[in-house]
Structures are given as structure tokens and as C-alpha cells.
Amino acid sequence: MLLLPKFDYYEPKELTEACRLLSETGSKAKIIAGGTDILVNMKKGLISPKVLVSLGRISRLSEVERMNKSITIGSHLIIAKLAEFDLIRKRFSILASAAKVLGSPLVRNRATIGGNIVTARPAADLPPVLMALGAKVKLKSRRSEREVALDDFFIGPGATVIKPDEILTRVIIPETPSYTGGHYIKLGHRKALEIAIVAVASKITLNKPDGVIKDAKIVLSAVAPKAVHAKSAEEVLIGEKPSAKLFEEAASLAMNDCKPITDIRGGVDYRQAMVEILTRRTLSFAWKEAKKGKKQ
Numbered sequence: 001m002l003l004l005p006k007f008d009y010y011e012p013k014e015l016t017e018a019c020r021l022l023s024e025t026g027s028k029a030k031i032i033a034g035g036t037d038i039l040v041n042m043k044k045g046l047i048s049p050k051v052l053v054s055l056g057r058i059s060r061l062s063e064v065e066r067m068n069k070s071i072t073i074g075s076h077l078i079i080a081k082l083a084e085f086d087l088i089r090k091r092f093s094i095l096a097s098a099a100k101v102l103g104s105p106l107v108r109n110r111a112t113i114g115g116n117i118v119t120a121r122p123a124a125d126l127p128p129v130l131m132a133l134g135a136k137v138k139l140k141s142r143r144s145e146r147e148v149a150l151d152d153f154f155i156g157p158g159a160t161v162i163k164p165d166e167i168l169t170r171v172i173i174p175e176t177p178s179y180t181g182g183h184y185i186k187l188g189h190r191k192a193l194e195i196a197i198v199a200v201a202s203k204i205t206l207n208k209p210d211g212v213i214k215d216a217k218i219v220l221s222a223v224a225p226k227a228v229h230a231k232s233a234e235e236v237l238i239g240e241k242p243s244a245k246l247f248e249e250a251a252s253l254a255m256n257d258c259k260p261i262t263d264i265r266g267g268v269d270y271r272q273a274m275v276e277i278l279t280r281r282t283l284s285f286a287w288k289e290a291k292k293g294k295k296q
């Protein structure tokens, strides 16, 4: 069995202390949250940080708060808890359902929302849903703090705009208007412990229960170097009355809004065909929910 390389380990109780440690140790240090990704990479010898700074004792980073027409989730909230919070289940059921299909109970009880974002895997479960919800992230270093829309956060596989001395502290999701519905479908070979072959998150807002679509977001996962909006599909929906025919048109446009590769989990043609099917299905479910007036 592979052993972990040697490293110094810190468990600060305050965020300011964590920022200080990162700023003083520079590129030798790494944050550890749930450890489900970083420890695997360290065991494989892909990375060997000399210092690990844990966020586990900074209790504020596990809080969920409602403020200024948005919901703020601390980056250290474990994935299993995401699906348990009433506020999240009722307001953002699409996020709760993505959390439920991530990994296995063992992984969900360690992995955090911040870790799932910063890892920036092209097939990660939470980024597409959070992008469909219009989420932003707060990044803090010793000297500065900034907010970045998740749409602008990812650069490519494993790469983001976060700097080595920054900590992702919060995920901010704006409250959604009435008559909004959303749905997430992850396609895998198995029902658990499976990385998506293709996943689609769709969210639509109607102007009234039987009205037209005033906002639409469709985010595709595992079919490009990072999660991507199906832009032409989103555009064709705006101002239109929902119908099976309209969703078919959007779904066929979505196929060209992504650039899948062939790998062990699926080929290009299969992935594109699945984008079409999952886009159509997620839009139909989102519409059903939006008509009920439920906030997503």
C-alpha cells in the first residue's frame, strides 16, 4: 500500500489564522477539507505539499445562512449535510438532489462543497447545479477578499482562478423568483460510486404558471474540459411558451454546445446523444416544478 509523504499539519480555529499560515508558507502549503481528493493525489505521488492546513475546526465555515436575498453556504459543509438542511431542500432541491448522488455515503460524509468546487473535475456533481443556480464563491486571503461568479471560476480540468494563498470561504446562491423549477440528472454505469458519463442541470423561470419562460439555464457536465452552459439552447427558450416541441429544439441545440471526448466511460457520439436526451428530460421536470410556483 502506498504511504503518504511527510508533511506538517495545522488545524487553525480561526479563518485569519488559516490565511496567515497559507500566506507564510506560500506554494509549499495546501488546504485540506474532507481529504477525499487531496489525500488520494498525495498517496499517488501526484502532489506532495510540505504543509496541510485543515479547515475542519473553523466552525463558521460549516454554517448555512440566509441573508440579503441569498443563501450562503460555508465551504466546509459536508455533502451529506447539504441534502439535510430544510432551507436547501425547500429552496434549492436541485442542489440537494445532486448532493445525494455524489459518490457513496462514505465519501459524502467527508467531502465538502468547497472541495468539490476547487477540485474542478469536469464531471463533478455540484458545479453544474451551482452554475445553473447562478452561484458565486467568496475567496479570502490574508490581505484581500473577492467574489467570483462560478461561471468565471473554472479554467479547465483541475484548474481554477483561485490563487495559492486564497481560501474559498462561502458559496452564495441568489434566491430564485416564484415559478422557478430545476432538475439534475447524472448518467452513470452504476447508481452509486460513479463519476458522471454525462450530467445535465436545468433551471427555468416562468412569468406566471401557464406563461412564457423568462429565464433559462442549462449546464452540461462531463462533456467539456469544465461544466459549460448550453448557451444556444438557453437562448432559444427565452420568451417562449414551454412545450415538448420547444424542449426538443433546445435539446438538439445543446448537443452542439459541448465538446465531449471519448474515454473509458463513453464515446463522443454516445455522450452527445445523451446530452440531447437529458436536456429534454431535465427541462420537462423543471417545467413541471415551475408551474407549481415552487421556488428553486
Ligand SMILES: Cc1cc2nc3c(=O)[nH]c(=O)nc-3n(C[C@H](O)[C@H](O)[C@H](O)COP(=O)(O)OP(=O)(O)OC[C@H]3O[C@@H](n4cnc5c(N)ncnc54)[C@H](O)[C@@H]3O)c2cc1C
Residues within 6 Å of the ligand: 030, 031, 032, 033, 034, 035, 036, 037, 038, 039, 040, 055, 075, 076, 101, 102, 103, 104, 107, 110, 111, 112, 113, 114, 115, 116, 117, 118, 119, 121, 123, 124, 125, 126, 162, 166, 167, 168, 169, 193, 194, 195, 196
Ligand atoms: C471513491 C470516490 C468517489 C467519488 N465520487 C464522486 C462523485 O460521484 N462526484 C463528484 O463530484 N466527486 C466525486 N469524488 C471526488 C471528491 O470526493 C470530491 O471532489 C470532493 O467533493 C472533494 O472535497 P473534499 O472536501 O474532500 O476536498 P479535499 O480533498 O480536502 O481537497 C480537494 C482540493 O480542493 C482544495 N480545497 C478544498 N477546500 C478548499 C477551500 N475551502 N478553499 C481552497 N481550496 C480548497 C484542496 O487544497 C485540494 O486541492 C469521489 C472521490 C472518491 C475518492
